[in-house]
Ligand code: HPA
């Protein structure tokens with residue numbers, strides 16, 4: 001089973017690039033940029049990663065991002081993640097970045113996007129990994145701030161496939177961002193949003209109905225509304241689920257309580273993703289293994305997570321077909 005998972009072609013759709021900052025790189029960048037961090041070693045950083053809920057994680061995650069200042073830093077961050085993708089046989093990845101986390105500290109939008117996209121281009125040619133980039137608005141900030149961020153993104157429109165919504169879900173529901181999502185969709189961006197992670201099932205409905213999202217990030221609290229679950233199955237609205245994130249942030253107390261396999265078997269387009277792997281203790285293969293250990297599955301079911309992610313990805317039909325063929329071939333060769 002573990003060998004099947006290790007080599008299974010994978011597609012990641014929910015990965016915050018700032019959440020892939022490993023403590024070792026955080027230290028290296030802190031020294032390189034002479035940024036003070038309140039830790040004496042990478043080990044001390046890791047020991048601080050004891051979370052009780054989403055906010056306890058976000059506080060430390062935004063602090064970690066302070067070491068990112070120059071284009072080279074964003075390149076190094078992204079390249080390190082892509083090398084991990086290669087190890088885990090991730091063949092396509094759609095990456096979130098949080099521009100406001102950086103522009104609020106005086107780092108230019110251009111610095112962030114140039115560093116990230118140069119690494120993505122190099123990964124395409126040197127590692128054979130394709131990618132897309134999604135810009136997230138921070139929901140704890142105002143809609144006005146999000147609209148200003150959308151304006152800053154317009155010159156880089158060809159590098160960004162969509163917009164998303166992340167950060168604190170409690171108290172910041174999807175409808176707070178109705179206007180900026182309307183403007184983003186009008187400008188040609190696809191939409192996604194975190195919803196139903198810590199917030200209620202109603203946030204999932206409103207992300208779909210009001211923000212016009214093509215995928216829901218997390219979405220695991222959909223089970224609190226039976227009609228919604230039926231609708232998600234019927235419409236094949238994708239959920240980008242992050243198993244290790246959910247147990248680390250106590251959305252589920254144990255992986256055995258996680259509902260991802262139940263949702264898969266109900267016909268929902270659920271996918272497995274790593275969210276913030278440096279903080280939650282695992283990349284894609286680790287997430288697949290954690291789910292499979294707690295919920296025994298067939299090879300076909302494991303592969304279905306990748307087929308779902310291909311279906312849910314923001315690439316052309318021809319590209320989707322080429323990726324799906326790789327998965328089908330892999331499964332057939334392991335029959
Ligand atoms: N939820 C909300 N905001 C985030 C997350 C998440 O899982 N990861 C990074 N920002």
Ligand code: ZN
Nearest residue numbers: 014016166275
């Ligand atoms: Zn997330």
